[in-house]
Amino acid sequence: MSPITRRVLQAVLYEAIAIAGVGPALSLAFDEPPTSTFGLAVVLSTIALTWNYAFNWFFERWESGQSVRGRSFARRLAHGAGFEGGLAVILIPVMSLWLGISPAAAFVANLVLLVFFFVYAIAFTWAFDRVFGLPASAVQKDAKAVGV
Template sequence: MSPKQRLVLQAVLYEAFAIAFVTPALSFMFDEPASSTIGLAVLMSSIALGWNYVFNTIFERWEARQSVRGRSLARRLMHGIGFEGGLVAILVPVVSFWLNTSLLSAFMANLGLLVFFFVYAIAFTWLFDRVFGLPESATK
């Protein structure tokens, strides 16, 4: 699989599972029916899909220049922090607008999702690498 195909597959699978997890969580958190929270979940996942591709492209370019190969726990943690940190910066204003609330309120509402997605991003990437192998940036 080419590096671009790998990035696209990783991003699409990541977001498909994310929508399946987030829709009921948003429904519970905001006491709304899933039919209304799926719109926000899809919007958030669509934004995250684009960010996933951009971030992983940048990360793998950086990774390819490193002398130590492989993906240690520290590198996976750095990946998760970088991805989720960037996504928070993008999504908090979106959630604030969608829910018609302050940025602080939107950030606070996202804390549970942030914790979930931090763990999910690391676990998903680890599992994806186990199933599809490490990208060239981590092996050459």
Template sequence: MSPTTRRILQAVLYEVIAIAFVGPALSLAFDKSQTSTFGLAVVLSTIALTWNYAFNWVFERWESRQSVRGRSFARRLAHGAGFEGGLVFMLVPVMSLWLEISPAAAFVANLGLLVFFFVYAIVFTWAFDRVFGLPASAAGNGPRTV
């Protein structure tokens, strides 16, 4: 499978499975209809995908102007904190309005989602690689990059 096809398949499967879990979990946690929380999960997923694309574009433009190349732990930490921090600012108000809860409660729910997605991303990626094989960048004997 081509790298582009693999990336698209991985992103679509990742989000579809996430929505299937997050929608019912929000329904149980906030005593809302599954129809409503499924809709919310789709909206949150769309925001996250859009933010991911936009943030990575901006980050990579910034990164290309740095005198030090590569991705150190500090740079990766800054990337993760910037991405997640921006996502919190976008998702908390949406969750608060949609679920009719306080911003503080929405923030706590968002922290729960953060923990879920941390574990889910690791498990999903492992399972995806087991089913579809490693990407060319990780499977070959070519040069390793950091």
């Protein structure tokens, strides 16, 4: 699978599962109609989808320059923290405006989502790698396979 196809597939699957869970959760948490929170979930996921693609491109570029290949637990934690931290900065104003809450309340709500999505991002990426294999940037180089 090409790197671009892999990143698009990963991002779309990640966000589709997220929309299915976040819409109803936001409806319950903010006592808002499900149509409103589903719309918010779609907007948040669209933003996250764009961020996911960009972040994974940057992360894999960084990763390809590392001397140690593979995706250790520490590298997966760094991936999850970088992705979710950047996303939080983007989503707080959106949540504040959509839900009519203060930025501080949106920050707290985003912290709850951050904890959930931090674990979800690590678990999803691990499962995705198990099903579709590691990207080229994380594959161990085999001297015999490359003719060295």
